Amino acid sequence: MTPGAALLLADLTGVAIFAASGASAAVAKRLDLFGVVFVGFVAALGGGIFRDLVIDEAPPLAFADWRYAVTAAVTAVAVFWLHPQLARLRTTVLVLDAAGLGLFTVTGTLTALRAGLPPVGACVIGMLTGIGGGLGRDLLTGEIPVVLRREIYAVAALAGAVAVVGLDRAGLAGPGPLTLAALFVFVVRLVALRRRWSAPVAAERSARDPLPDRSGPDEA
Amino acid sequence: MTPGAALLLADLTGVAIFAASGASAAVAKRLDLFGVVFVGFVAALGGGIFRDLVIDEAPPLAFADWRYAVTAAVTAVAVFWLHPQLARLRTTVLVLDAAGLGLFTVTGTLTALRAGLPPVGACVIGMLTGIGGGLGRDLLTGEIPVVLRREIYAVAALAGAVAVVGLDRAGLAGPGPLTLAALFVFVVRLVALRRRWSAPVAAERSARDPLPDRSGPDEA
Amino acid sequence: MTPGAALLLADLTGVAIFAASGASAAVAKRLDLFGVVFVGFVAALGGGIFRDLVIDEAPPLAFADWRYAVTAAVTAVAVFWLHPQLARLRTTVLVLDAAGLGLFTVTGTLTALRAGLPPVGACVIGMLTGIGGGLGRDLLTGEIPVVLRREIYAVAALAGAVAVVGLDRAGLAGPGPLTLAALFVFVVRLVALRRRWSAPVAAERSARDPLPDRSGPDEA
Numbered sequence: 298m299t300p301g302a303a304l305l306l307a308d309l310t311g312v313a314i315f316a317a318s319g320a321s322a323a324v325a326k327r328l329d330l331f332g333v334v335f336v337g338f339v340a341a342l343g344g345g346i347f348r349d350l351v352i353d354e355a356p357p358l359a360f361a362d363w364r365y366a367v368t369a370a371v372t373a374v375a376v377f378w379l380h381p382q383l384a385r386l387r388t389t390v391l392v393l394d395a396a397g398l399g400l401f402t403v404t405g406t407l408t409a410l411r412a413g414l415p416p417v418g419a420c421v422i423g424m425l426t427g428i429g430g431g432l433g434r435d436l437l438t439g440e441i442p443v444v445l446r447r448e449i450y451a452v453a454a455l456a457g458a459v460a461v462v463g464l465d466r467a468g469l470a471g472p473g474p475l476t477l478a479a480l481f482v483f484v485v486r487l488v489a490l491r492r493r494w495s496a497p498v499a500a501e502r503s504a505r506d507p508l509p510d511r512s513g514p515d516e517a
Numbered sequence: 518m519t520p521g522a523a524l525l526l527a528d529l530t531g532v533a534i535f536a537a538s539g540a541s542a543a544v545a546k547r548l549d550l551f552g553v554v555f556v557g558f559v560a561a562l563g564g565g566i567f568r569d570l571v572i573d574e575a576p577p578l579a580f581a582d583w584r585y586a587v588t589a590a591v592t593a594v595a596v597f598w599l600h601p602q603l604a605r606l607r608t609t610v611l612v613l614d615a616a617g618l619g620l621f622t623v624t625g626t627l628t629a630l631r632a633g634l635p636p637v638g639a640c641v642i643g644m645l646t647g648i649g650g651g652l653g654r655d656l657l658t659g660e661i662p663v664v665l666r667r668e669i670y671a672v673a674a675l676a677g678a679v680a681v682v683g684l685d686r687a688g689l690a691g692p693g694p695l696t697l698a699a700l701f702v703f704v705v706r707l708v709a710l711r712r713r714w715s716a717p718v719a720a721e722r723s724a725r726d727p728l729p730d731r732s733g734p735d736e737a
Numbered sequence: 738m739t740p741g742a743a744l745l746l747a748d749l750t751g752v753a754i755f756a757a758s759g760a761s762a763a764v765a766k767r768l769d770l771f772g773v774v775f776v777g778f779v780a781a782l783g784g785g786i787f788r789d790l791v792i793d794e795a796p797p798l799a800f801a802d803w804r805y806a807v808t809a810a811v812t813a814v815a816v817f818w819l820h821p822q823l824a825r826l827r828t829t830v831l832v833l834d835a836a837g838l839g840l841f842t843v844t845g846t847l848t849a850l851r852a853g854l855p856p857v858g859a860c861v862i863g864m865l866t867g868i869g870g871g872l873g874r875d876l877l878t879g880e881i882p883v884v885l886r887r888e889i890y891a892v893a894a895l896a897g898a899v900a901v902v903g904l905d906r907a908g909l910a911g912p913g914p915l916t917l918a919a920l921f922v923f924v925v926r927l928v929a930l931r932r933r934w935s936a937p938v939a940a941e942r943s944a945r946d947p948l949p950d951r952s953g954p955d956e957a
Contacts, residue, residue, distance in 0.1 A: 323665075330717050331672050332665035346571070351786070353795030355573030360629075360638030367637065409800075417807065418800030439661060441879060445763075445772035452771050497770050543885070551892050552885035566791070575793030580849075580858030587857065659881060 303472060304407070307400050307479075308345075308358075309368050314397035316341035316369040319434040320376035326438050330377055336437050337373030338366070344429025348405050348422055352412035391490060394431075399482035402427035402454040403475050406461040416462045423458035424451060427482075449489035457482035523692060524627070527620050527699075528565075528578075529588050534617035536561035536589040539654040540596035546658050550597055556657050557593030558586070564649025568625050568642055572632035611710060614651075619702035622647035622674040623695050626681040636682045643678035644671060647702075669709035677702035743912060744847070747840050747919075748785075748798075749808050754837035756781035756809040759874040760816035766878050770817055776877050777813030778806070784869025788845050788862055792852035831930060834871075839922035842867035842894040843915055846901040856902045863898035864891060867922070889929035897922035 319340025323333040342359040349357035359365045405426025409419040428444045428451045435442040444451045460478045464470045488494070539560025543553040562579040569577035579585045625646025629639040648664045648671045655662040664671045680698045684690045708714070759780025763773040782799040789797035799805045845866025849859040868884045868891045875882040884891045900918045904910045928934070 328665050331670075335664060335671065350570055350790055351796050351800060353573070353793070356571050356632070356634055356638060356642075360571060360634055360642060363635060363637035366641055412796070414796055414800055415803060417803035418796060421806055422796075422800060436656065436876065437662065437665065442877065444775060445768050445877065450771075451775065548885050551890075555884060555891065570790055573793070576791050576852070576854055576858060576862075580791060580854055580862060583855060583857035586861055656876065657882065657885065 304404060308404050309364060311397045311400035311404065312341040312345075312365055312368045313372045314393045315344075315401070315430045316372035317376050318394045318397070319430070320373035321380065322434055322438050322440075323373075324377060324380045328438075330374070333377045334370055334373040336434055337376070338369045339437060340430040340434035341369035341372070342366070342430070343433035344401055344405065344426040347429050348408060348426045351422060352409055352414065354408075354412065392487065395483050395486040395490070396479075397430075398427045398450070398454055398486055399457060399479035401430070402457040402482050403461055403479045406458040407465070407470070407475070410462065410465050416466070419462055420455065420458040423461060424454045427451075427454040427457075449494050450486065453482045453485040453489065456485065524624060525584075528624050529584060531617045531620035531624065532561040532565075532585055532588045533592045534613045535564075535621070535650045536592035537596050538614045538617070539650070540593040541600065542654055542658050542660075543593075544597060544600045548658075550594070553597045554590055554593040556654055557596070558589045559657060560650040560654035561589035561592070562586070562650070563653035564621055564625065564646040567649050568628060568646045571642060572629055572634065574628075574632065612707065615703050615706040615710070616699075617650075618647045618670070618674055618706055619677060619699035621650070622677040622702055623681055623699045626678040627685070627690065627695070630682065630685050636686070639682055640675065640678040643681060644674040647671075647674035647677075669714050670706065673702045673705040673709065676705065744844060745804075748844050749804060751837045751840035751844065752781040752785075752805055752808045753812045754833045755784075755841070755870045756812035757816050758834045758837070759870070760813035761820065762874055762878050762880075763813075764817060764820045768878075770814070773817045774810055774813040776874055777816070778809045779877060780870040780874035781809035781812070782806070782870070783873035784841055784845065784866040787869050788848060788866045791862060792849055792854065794848075794852065832927065835923050835926040835930070836919075837870075838867045838890070838894055838926055839897060839919035841870070842897040842922050843901055843919045846898040847905070847910065847915070850902065850905050856906070859902055860895065860898040863901060864894045867891075867894035867897075889934050890926065893922045893925040893929065896925065 316337040320333045320337035322340075323336035326332075328336065342365060345365075346357045346359050349355070349359070402423050406419055406423025408426075409422040414422060431450075432442045432444060434440075457478050460481060461470070461475065464474045464478065536557040540553045540557035542560075543556035546552075548556065562585060565585075566577045566579050569575070569579070622643050626639050626643025628646075629642040634642060651670075652662045652664060654660075677698050680701060681690070681695065684694045684698065756777040760773045760777035762780075763776035766772075768776065782805060785805075786797045786799050789795070789799070842863050846859055846863025848866075849862040854862060871890075872882045872884060874880075897918050900921060901910070901915065904914045904918065
């Protein structure tokens with residue numbers, strides 16, 4: 298397999314995985330078939346569309362290559378019909394989501410570097426490619442975005458993006474090391490989930506509800 | 518009238534219609550004059566701005582041609598002053614919204630094809646141009662986006678976009694057939710509203726609230 | 738100091754100020770360290786990224802120049818550790834936010850004019866650069882966006898953008914007049930806050946809750 302084909306395969310695998318996560322969230326919200334497909338589409342392709350807009354790759358791959366949209370749509374429809382089984386496989390979904398995070402972070406960082414972005418920019422873009430789809434999914438379904446919750450999620454992606462930039466600088470950005478970087482994000486995310494690792498929260502100031510709905514800080 | 522002038526007229530008509538829908542939603546939320554204008558602006562121009570970013574038309578028409586911003590702003594201000602009358606004309610607003618959906622889907626798909634996008638990408642862009650403004654309007658005003666509700670909305674736009682691509686491929690993308698495509702979207706949306714057609718929803722799994730506010734699927 | 742260096746300094750000052758506002762809002766929502774940094778990043782850089790996408794400046798400055806991302810991140814981390822003191826300095830935060838609004842409106846309008854946008858487009862872009870970060874911050878933290886509330890905020894930015902376009906047309910866009918334009922936005926916003934100025938709201942139609950949560954106008 299050529300490097301280009303490997304990157305495409307990794308990308309489409311990530312698309313299917315995130316489409317499944319978005320579609321599952323939409324089914325849980327009782328959205329209709331189109332809503333499920335739409336949220337799946339945003340979750341699968343939102344991060345990559347943002348990345349391509351930023352690096353001025355026009356039109357974005359998600360629109361230029363029909364395999365992206367079709368992969369996302371077919372996966373979402375499949376989840377719509379199969380969701381009772383998936384519900385019983387919740388752990389599997391979380392594992393797949395972590396795998397997608399790893400894949401997209403690595404392909405996103407690489408794409409940004411190839412487009413000539415400097416290291417800090419490429420790290421941020423790579424991280425956003427990884428977490429962007431979940432962000433869109435959560436905004437659409439009225440959730441507090443997963444990246445803002447008290448879990449290790451984006452930090453794992455950022456660490457992976459930094460690793461990819463480091464490998465690229467060292468001339469080691471071959472398939473093996475890059476696969477290891479994706480695996481690293483995957484494992485860190487899974488271990489964090491299992492051990493309930495979380496980032497620090499600022500010291501308590503009052504006894505109020507942790508995430509008051511629609512009330513501003515100024516009104517407390 | 519030249520084809521270019523006809524496309525501009527269709528576009529500006531769609532802008533006015535969607536600005537009215539956004540402004541009406543903002544008035545209903547008790548936003549102030551500026552908020553009403555802002556939501557009207559996003560509803561009228563959001564879909565087209567996204568389309569132009571994706572096809573690398575820079576700057577987007579909404580910023581390059583002052584008639585777009587002015588049409589949206591004037592319409593929103595008019596709704597702000599006239600809203601008690603509009604409230605009694607709710608059916609009219611729904612009819613206009615369906616007309617805007619048809620217009621924007623057709624102009625968006627055509628613009629994407631002219632910019633060289635492949636068929637699947639042009640269909641998705643055309644649909645997003647049609648539904649994008651309403652999506653922005655609903656995110657801003659804290660609604661579950663209309664495209665995610667149990668109604669035929671985006672599906673009508675998608676069908677219209679597919680029709681436009683088909684007409685274009687067949688060399689029939691003249692004013693007459695394109696107007697028919699816009700009318701098709703318009704009529705499907707109206708009939709769906711009147712007959713309460715809706716897309717299928719996944720089979721029931723529990724008796725819980727259909728759209729629980731701010732609670733994740735994992736917490737149920 | 739060269740004009741370019743002055744513009745960069747003004748921009749980075751605005752970045753730090755808006756990062757502090759975003760981080761403070763995130764701390765108040767009890768987000769973790771990464772969430773605080775992420776919201777700070779979006780608040781500080783969101784408006785400028787949107788501006789650069791629209792004027793086809795690729796990649797956006799926020800990704801091309803590492804000083805932007807680092808300034809935002811360092812400020813957000815500082816707020817995370819220092820927030821109890823900041824909470825007692827709430828007035829200071831509001832003053833800084835108004836200063837950032839003035840700075841970003843002026844630099845955003847200038848950047849759009851330099852990129853060749855026509856006057857109306859440059860005004861809208863300048864205003865959106867000023868208010869965009871706060872909009873992203875509020876969408877992420879589940880707030881009704883500040884620009885949609887009953888306060889003079891975006892109107893002040895729009896007036897400042899119009900002033901910058903006027904100065905540019907008159908050949909007077911030097912450091913002195915531009916600083917005055919930023920000061921003008923700053924002072925209008927502060928006076929509006931102090932005197933509780935607000936834009937008009939549409940006439941009352943019923944006694945219902947001003948901003949009903951997640952309920953559409955059609956359901957009332």
